Amino acid sequence: MELKNKSLFKQECFIGGKWVKSLNNDTIQVDNPATLKSIGNVPKCGKEETKNAIEAANDAFLNWKNKTAKERSIILKQWQDLIIKNVDDLAHIMTVEQGKPLAESKGEILMGASYIEFYAEEVKRVYGDIIPDPLPDRRIVVIKQPVGVVGAITPWNFPSTMITRKCAPALGVGCPVVIKPASQTPFSALALAVLAEEAGFPPGVFNVLTGSASEIGKELTENPIVKKISFTGSTEVGKILLKQSASTVKKVSMELGGHAPFIVFEDANIDEAVSGAIMSKFRNSGQTCICANRLFVHEKVYEEFLEKFVKKVAEIKVGNGLEESTNSGPLIDQYSLEKVKDHVQDAVKTGAKIAIGGDIHKLGGNFYQPTVLSNVTNKAKITYEETFGPVAPIYKFSSDEEVINLANDTPYGLASYFYARDIGKIWKVAEALEYGIVSVNTGLPTKAEIPFGGVKESGLGREGSKYGLDDYLEIKYLSLIHISEPTR
Numbered sequence: 228m229e230l231k232n233k234s235l236f237k238q239e240c241f242i243g244g245k246w247v248k249s250l251n252n253d254t255i256q257v258d259n260p261a262t263l264k265s266i267g268n269v270p271k272c273g274k275e276e277t278k279n280a281i282e283a284a285n286d287a288f289l290n291w292k293n294k295t296a297k298e299r300s301i302i303l304k305q306w307q308d309l310i311i312k313n314v315d316d317l318a319h320i321m322t323v324e325q326g327k328p329l330a331e332s333k334g335e336i337l338m339g340a341s342y343i344e345f346y347a348e349e350v351k352r353v354y355g356d357i358i359p360d361p362l363p364d365r366r367i368v369v370i371k372q373p374v375g376v377v378g379a380i381t382p383w384n385f386p387s388t389m390i391t392r393k394c395a396p397a398l399g400v401g402c403p404v405v406i407k408p409a410s411q412t413p414f415s416a417l418a419l420a421v422l423a424e425e426a427g428f429p430p431g432v433f434n435v436l437t438g439s440a441s442e443i444g445k446e447l448t449e450n451p452i453v454k455k456i457s458f459t460g461s462t463e464v465g466k467i468l469l470k471q472s473a474s475t476v477k478k479v480s481m482e483l484g485g486h487a488p489f490i491v492f493e494d495a496n497i498d499e500a501v502s503g504a505i506m507s508k509f510r511n512s513g514q515t516c517i518c519a520n521r522l523f524v525h526e527k528v529y530e531e532f533l534e535k536f537v538k539k540v541a542e543i544k545v546g547n548g549l550e551e552s553t554n555s556g557p558l559i560d561q562y563s564l565e566k567v568k569d570h571v572q573d574a575v576k577t578g579a580k581i582a583i584g585g586d587i588h589k590l591g592g593n594f595y596q597p598t599v600l601s602n603v604t605n606k607a608k609i610t611y612e613e614t615f616g617p618v619a620p621i622y623k624f625s626s627d628e629e630v631i632n633l634a635n636d637t638p639y640g641l642a643s644y645f646y647a648r649d650i651g652k653i654w655k656v657a658e659a660l661e662y663g664i665v666s667v668n669t670g671l672p673t674k675a676e677i678p679f680g681g682v683k684e685s686g687l688g689r690e691g692s693k694y695g696l697d698d699y700l701e702i703k704y705l706s707l708i709h710i711s712e713p714t715r
């Protein structure tokens with residue numbers, strides 16, 4: 228790998244402040260999804276290494292939580308500065324292991340750093356409360372304290388931001404973290420650990436373990452020392468982790484799958500809606516949990532939207548993310564490619580028409596053509612399942628009630644989008660959509676300042692913003708009886 232700072236490419240785990248291999252020296256090979264060639268190997272850790280990391284984190288907990296918020300904030304800021312200083316190398320590592328274009332990788336690294344900046348500031352404002360007591364000699368005091376050791380399990384689609392979004396608030400309030408990144412993208416996580424070490428987190432406060440997802444996940448969820456699990460990934464795995472976490476009654480945050488509706492009303496600015504749909508649907512080749520998955524367009528503007536949208540999709544340049552002209556990379560693996568192929572074939576079988584794309588890309592490997600399907604019916608799998616690929620199914624609707632019902636007809640409830648100008652309609656639709664995120668006239672709602680998260684089977688808890696701190700804090704109530712006269 229061509230890096231200015233070669234020390235960022237690590238093929239070992241970071242446990243208790245030391246770089247280590249797995250106990251039996253087993254490794255996992257990591258491939259570049261654009262070339263299908265090996266990039267390197269990471270340790271294949273399991274239960275024992277996870278226990279070691281949890282214990283190292285626990286040993287570090289007391290000292291870390293007893294530092295002042297300001298002291299922790301200074302270290303967080305140093306971590307953020309180092310990430311920004313190394314943005315080019317970090318982006319290179321991300322593109323090589325994840326596939327997204329370099330510009331998107333850089334954008335992600337900077338977004339990830341912005342979570343650290345936000346929480347380095349916000350953790351200084353973890354206020355408590357004094358509540359008036361109904362009894363005269365008593366005082367009610369509420370304080371907030373860190374929950375303890377946090378287990379963070381993160382996905383491959385945002386290999387950097389998903390880590391900083393969880394770790395910055397956790398570390399900031401005084402919780403040590405044990406991170407298990409996705410096996411497809413471990414090098415971004417290990418590079419963050421190199422910089423965390425340099426930033427000055429004490430040994431054991433920041434740990435990264437690669438390896439068997441089910442073994443590491445089981446230990447993280449069932450070990451009583453871990454007090455909180457924060458997971459981003461599929462609803463399927465989220466449900467397993469919830470069940471496992473029940474055995475020790477852990478706090479959990481779950482950021483799970485989505486099936487975002489993207490609605491274009493008849494009064495929308497169509498050019499803006501087209502740009503928003505391109506951004507929302509094709510970013511990261513359609514592999515984000517907030518990607519538009521069902522595009523509902525009012526019958527009066529359907530033809531205009533379709534024509535303009537297809538024209539823009541035709542401009543997307545698919546290729547290896549390291550090439551400057553590329554603005555859409557490969558899918559992460561063959562399994563993802565097969566799912567996309569299946570969704571498109573099934574949609575066509577059930578009545579959809581291919582407006583553009585519709586097949587694997589001539590580059591082969593994990594590449595698929597950016598695809599638009601029109602006239603999609605409610606019989607198609609794509610209407611109900613998350614595709615996680617560069618396919619935009621378009622549906623026609625005629626009334627507000629109809630489209631609100633269609634949009635809400637899913638077990639998911641993460642992000643939703645709509646374009647409209649009538650202020651009355653905007654309020655009505657925004658309040659009726661059963662989603663944690665409602666994005667009005669914009670296709671890109673994410674930033675550090677917002678509470679990100681879903682309802683229904685899309686998850687529990689919020690990440691980012693002041694609300695993102697709550698998941699790493701326990702509330703303690705002190706009941707004080709005020710005795711004015713000394714008793715002898």
Ligand code: ADP
Pocket residue numbers: 380381382383384407408409410440441442443444445459460461462464465467468
């Ligand atoms: P995706 O569909 O995005 O790959 P997954 O839910 O499969 O989502 O993966 C998200 C994260 O969860 C990854 O780090 C993966 O290794 C991990 N994971 C997968 N299966 C399990 C499991 N049984 N227990 C714990 N973690 C798991």
